[in-house]
Amino acid sequence: MPRRLLRLENGECGTMKRFACGDVVAGCTWTMQVSDEADLMALIADHTAVAHGITTLDDELIAVVREHIQLVS
Numbered sequence: 001m002p003r004r005l006l007r008l009e010n011g012e013c014g015t016m017k018r019f020a021c022g023d024v025v026a027g028c029t030w031t032m033q034v035s036d037e038a039d040l041m042a043l044i045a046d047h048t049a050v051a052h053g054i055t056t057l058d059d060e061l062i063a064v065v066r067e068h069i070q071l072v073s
């Protein structure tokens with residue numbers, strides 16, 4: 001019988017993923033922390049388009065961004 005399963009599925013106890021744009025773009029102070037990596041990549045794409053004029057994240061850039069995603073527990 002499931003007891004605390006629903007709580008766990010809400011992501012309350014999950015690991016957060018954090019990205020600081022300044023790690024890649026010198027001087028930028030934007031940071032984002034969410035539980036889902038796909039959400040994080042989408043938010044990063046929005047930010048780089050608005051703040052840095054980068055409208056397309058190519059494979060190379062995505063790899064750089066992934067390298068700088070920190071896991072926060």
Ligand SMILES: [Zn+2]
Nearest residue numbers: 021025028030
């Ligand atoms: Zn930035």
